[in-house]
């Protein structure tokens with residue numbers, strides 16, 4: 001069928017979309033959990049009027065100032081000019097379209113980072129194993145990442161290669177680690193709308209049509225140029241199935257906790273029950289989750305039958 005789109009446009013008509021078993025939260029579910037929905041400012045630029053826009057939502061104050069400083073501290077010595085994936089499937093080629101710096105951090109680079117990854121995964125309702133390593137990004141004045149898609153087009157050769165392990169990047173969680181004096185928001189190009197970079201806020205957007213691993217063209221977005229100050233942020237890209245880095249981080253954390261517990265009697269395990277009315281939960285957008293005391297508690301709950309935190313969506 002001819003949709004009148006440019007030949008290389010990654011629009012996939014409904015009959016050619018590839019379904020995914022991953023259940024992503026709906027716009028209503030994010031809103032019920034305290035998310036602010038971002039809608040298109042202008043329908044005229046949608047790729048296809050029959051398709052709903054990709055789900056885009058923000059959650060404020062998910063990360064504290066200390067959380068943000070910790071991620072920047074871990075990343076700072078490792079930053080270098082960011083690359084883009086090339087058509088032959090290799091990463092790391094420099095591009096004039098992406099002028100910022102970046103680095104990758106394993107989820108368990110520090111206990112706090114691991115806990116932050118669990119917190120964000122809780123908002124998404126997805127297991128952290130499915131997330132790639134944390135990609136930290138830094139922009140100084142004039143730097144930007146021009147419009148692009150985070151997901152791959154699984155129908156072309158490059159997309160097939162990139163999705164062979166873990167599937168597609170079905171959802172992005174972008175955490176803003178600093179405010180920006182001027183500029184530096186995230187622009188959704190086809191939706192003609194912009195999200196401001198604010199420290200502690202998490203921007204979540206679906207990269208594929210709901211229920212599918214086929215790229216949603218209207219998820220294209222840009223890191224808009226920083227005009228004053230600088231910008232730190234980090235990406236978590238969730239795939240359809242576990243990624244080696246995410247799975248290894250979880251396994252290391254579980255071993256860390258099981259080692260001392262192996263010496264203790266069964267009764268020494270903490271109860272995994274709802275703690276209600278005892279101040280603010282770290283998982284502030286997940287009211288039904290147990291209150292988290294440090295980064296060990298949710299993992300203990302996960303390891304116990306009937307524990308409070310489950311891998312959802314599979």
Ligand SMILES: O=C(O)CCC(=O)C(=O)O
Nearest residue numbers: 145185186222223224235
């Ligand atoms: O910096 C931003 O606001 C967007 C970053 C982004 O799109 C990316 O790193 O893939």
